[in-house]
Ligand SMILES: Nc1ncnc2c1ncn2[C@@H]1O[C@H](COP(=O)(O)OP(=O)(O)OP(=O)(O)O)[C@@H](O)[C@H]1O
């Protein structure tokens with residue numbers, strides 16, 4: 001019985017076994033630092049951080065949704081739409097950039113609210129509702145931009161740079177968004193309601209939680225986080241691209257699940273998601289350093305996702 | 321006495337933080353009903369789960385017909401002829417009754433599932449347990465008692481030599497219990513060895529032959545089933561209990577809950593009653609009489625077509641749980657797993673669910689305050705746990721039930737609707753809960769209690785309402801009513817209207 005073994009181990013070992021993703025990350029980092037001398041350099045590690053940032057921010061938003069037992073396939077498209085909106089309002093429409101940022105965030109939230117309305121009031125399964133939004137948001141991004149990139153206002157583009165000499169701003173944004181996500185999940189009414197809804201929606205409802213309203217907030221948050229991710233991505237490229245972040249929703253979901261969340265709801269942590277996103281980024285970076293071809297990289301990453309979740313499931317099975 | 325079919329020797333099983341079983345022996349003999357008795361968390365369910373292949377023992381061995389066997393999976397148990405009805409349901413809610421009954425081994429023709437045969441077989445099984453449901457109904461639409469009967473039918477389908485039943489009567493009314501007993505006796509006489517778990521002491525002499533008492537994971541005694549109840553209680557709890565139903569009537573005040581002309585087509589019709597401050601009103605009736613449906617509609621969990629619900633003078637909007645709670649209404653639902661608990665969350669989280677909103681300031685939850693309140697209630701109810709952060713799903717059934725009740729104690733509702741509140745709770749803990757009901761009414765709260773346990777209804781209510789086929793058919797003063805009076809009303813045919 002794994003449970004019994006657990007009880008006897010040292011607290012640190014027990015914690016690692018409980019947080020399988022952290023253990024996996026440690027193994028990965030150790031292995032890569034042995035295989036490649038460049039891996040542990042400061043520049044490379046910061047690079048990994050920048051690589052992880054967009055996925056991580058999207059994934060924090062997805063964590064909310066997955067904890068409620070839902071799924072949000074639209075985050076990549078919504079990120080692109082929000083970035084395009086920002087760039088377009090600031091340049092073509094000539095609005096001051098702070099206003100453009102607010103408009104862009106509002107677009108992300110709106111997309112989330114539409115998702116939630118379809119789910120809560122239209123009774124669509126989250127998969128379908130957000131799949132529709134995936135198409136709609138991407139299409140709107142293409143319509144607004146007429147298919148070509150739009151330059152970001154310079155003030156916003158600074159987000160893609162460094163603070164001081166070294167510290168990349170995307171990494172700072174990632175950490176801030178992670179802390180916000182953790183606080184929401186652990187400390188706020190909405191966060192606790194998310195766990196209750198994902199664990200047992202009927203019990204949540206009979207305990208007085210307004211499930212529909214909480215779902216609106218949940219998907220709204222996911223949209224807002226997607227908008228932030230879109231802005232960070234566009235800032236790094238200095239231009240908003242209508243095709244940006246395509247497929248990122250799957251990375252986000254993978255990060256959340258690797259981080260220990262359950263797709264059936266009720267389980268998941270911001271820290272886990274953060275580690276999940278880091279694992280994906282470290283893996284990509286390591287495979288690049290080892291000059292593994294991009295084609296093989298996809299194979300390896302797919303296998304790692306399956307493996308991570310498999311180990312987690314097997315570990316949990318014993319306790320039922 | 322014949323040779324045992326199944327023998328368990330020195331079984332031990334630990335979970336993180338608890339030794340659930342600590343050396344248990346058990347012999348199940350053909351043609352005998354063996355009752356397992358013990359407090360909540362004593363280890364009864366853990367014991368039978370090791371015989372059914374759900375858990376593996378850490379130590380000890382199991383013998384079938386004198387030969388040691390290794391039961392690793394549910395399939396192994398089935399092959400050995402052991403069939404189990406678990407305390408928590410194992411039905412797929414979305415599938416029909418017939419599909420559930422033939423799950424895993426559906427009748428086939430030309431390699432495809434033969435739906436006709438499946439429904440026919442299901443009809444036969446349902447007829448054996450005498451439940452009146454269409455085999456094509458999805459299980460989710462059955463009430464909890466009928467689900468239990470479907471579980472029993474499912475276990476019968478296996479024609480097992482050893483039949484294990486974990487609290488099958490917890491959710492049944494007297495008439496269904498009687499039907500079940502007829503069935504169990506018939507199986508017993510055919511030579512099946514039956515293990516039977518119950519917290520209803522009066523059932524022991526009625527159905528059992530021998531009793532094994534478990535305490536803190538050990539088998540402490542094996543006695544004949546006609547042992548006096550007091551003695552059984554002493555063996556089980558370690559101390560005598562002098563009064564099983566310590567109802568202390570309180571001074572009655574204003575009506576706190578008023579229900580007038582509540583109707584929903586096909587479920588209940590023109591239901592009117594009130595519950596006053598300090599009063600315990602019991603609702604009795606057969607399964608399917610519409611008691612739970614009325615309770616859920618009053619609480620706003622389901623809609624109704626017409627009628628009015630007033631709590632403390634405030635008329636409630638229909639189908640609005642939140643408004644009902646704001647007005648001071650609480651509901652302990654009958655199905656703890658489906659409606660009462662968030663199984664993925666811990667005990668503290670579950671206990672704090674109802675008060676989450678009140679404990680929130682500017683969006684932030686006062687976690688410390690929530691934990692303090694939860695600790696108090698957990699102590700009050702003597703929930704057997706390793707700590708507030710134990711996951712609810714790893715609690716014993718009775719202790720899970722305490723969590724559902726505890727949730728509303730934390731919330732301090734003015735009018736509490738209890739739907740089968742002591743389902744699966746041991747005798748000692750029942751008395752604790754009754755004392756809590758007394759305290760609630762002493763402080764001017766009102767309690768509406770639905771229960772299929774007639775002694776409980778008679779012993780704890782001040783006034784008894786009886787429902788049959790969706791209507792209120794009578795009212796009895798608790799002091800004078802007898803079980804027969806209640807049953808006579810419960811089987812009333814209601815003219816003109818028919819629910820379901
Ligand atoms: N999977 C598990 N993980 C941790 N503890 C468990 C697990 N399953 C059972 N326990 C603990 O083992 C003890 C015995 O539980 P069990 O379910 O066997 O009790 P029971 O006698 O059936 O009680 P009840 O009458 O309430 O159904 C309890 O303290 C329970 O919390």
Ligand SMILES: [Mg+2]
Pocket residue numbers: 364365366407486716717718
């Ligand atoms: Mg049990």
